[in-house]
Amino acid sequence: MSFDLQLKGKRALVTGGTKGLGAALVQSLQDAGVEVMTSARAAPEKPLEGVTYVLADLATAAGVATLARAVNERWGGLDILINSVGGSTAPVGGFAVLDDAVWFDELNLNFMSAVRLDRALLPGMLEKGTGVILHVSSIQRVLPLPASTTAYAAAKGALSTYSKSLSKEVTPQGVRVLRVAPGWIETEASVAFAERMAHENGTDYEGGKKLIMDWIGGIPVGRPAKPQEVADLITFLVSPRAASVAGSEHVIDGGTVPTV
Structure with a gap:
């Protein structure tokens, strides 16, 4: 039995695609025949042939605008949007060390980057009546570590709630919205x-x-988890093979979350 993911010729944007999970996603999608564009704050040391790299800081509205403009100028739209950029630079020390600047840094990178990019690129998908948006969340949203991940976890919690609401709005119009929540990668x-x-x-x-x-x-x-293992799951979910999967969150954490 063939398990062709039916992705050949699709156009995908992966945010934060030069390291870690993002880099694995770029490679996985390209291997499946997808034309890939990705963003980073700095150019990769070893760029992949055929991948379009856009330098942009997605923690800023200007950076998101730069990336969205690059997508529209090159393709005039896209088929798959994977918001995988994220991370935390918050200091260790619990709630007391999290001032407004830290909170806004965490929210801008882990939540608002996706909101802004969706707002810029989703209308084109809706006009065509087809597309997939996938947000990379985190098990931290249900398993926060008070000493170090409160702000990051809260941002990912907001991303998950936003994703669910967005799915309810646009899935009937042909655009699937999904979440993947990794544990430690x-x-x-x-x-x-x-x-x-x-x-x-x-x-x-x-x-x-x-x-x-x-x-x-x-x-x-x-x-x-290995980055490639998470990338493989995401590549399947954004493919036509998973066309009936919508609005859901898929945990890949090796069993870390101890509850149902």
């Missing part, structure tokens, strides 16, 4: 963090990973 940034934890605690990299897994409450499968 073994990206370049998380590898560096595990190595730092290992150094500070006198252990090796595997010991550093175990410290982090214990910190977040454990991962039953025994390891963080």
Whole structure:
């Protein structure tokens, strides 16, 4: 039986596509025959042939406008929009160290970047009556770590609620809206963090990973997810093979979230 994802010739925008999950998504979509555009704050060291890279800071309205303009100038619209950019630079220390500037930084990157980009590009999808929008959320929205992820988790919670409402509005008009909520992914940034934890605690990299897994409450499968594993799930969900999947959130966390 063939499992062709029927994505050849589609046009997709992936935000934050030069590192980690974003880079894996760009590669996965390109391998499936998709024409891909992606954004980053800085040019990649090893750009993929055939991928269009747009330099833009999506934590700003101006950066989003730059990216949306690039999409419309090159393609006149798109078929798939994956809002995967995100992250946190909030200091450790609980609620008291989160001033307004930190809160707005977290919200602008993890929530408003998606809202602004959807607002710019969704009308073109609705005009055609077809398209897919996928927002990368996080299990942090249901499993926040008070010492370090309160603002990030709140932003991802807002993204999830917004996504559900948007899906209810536009799915009847032909545009599917989905969410994927990863747990800990073994990206370049998380590898560096595990190595730092290992150094500070006198252990090796595997010991550093175990410290982090214990910190977040454990991962039953025994390891963080690989970026490619999350990318594979997303690539399937945005494909015509998943045409009946809409409005839902798909958790890929190795069993970290302990509740139903």
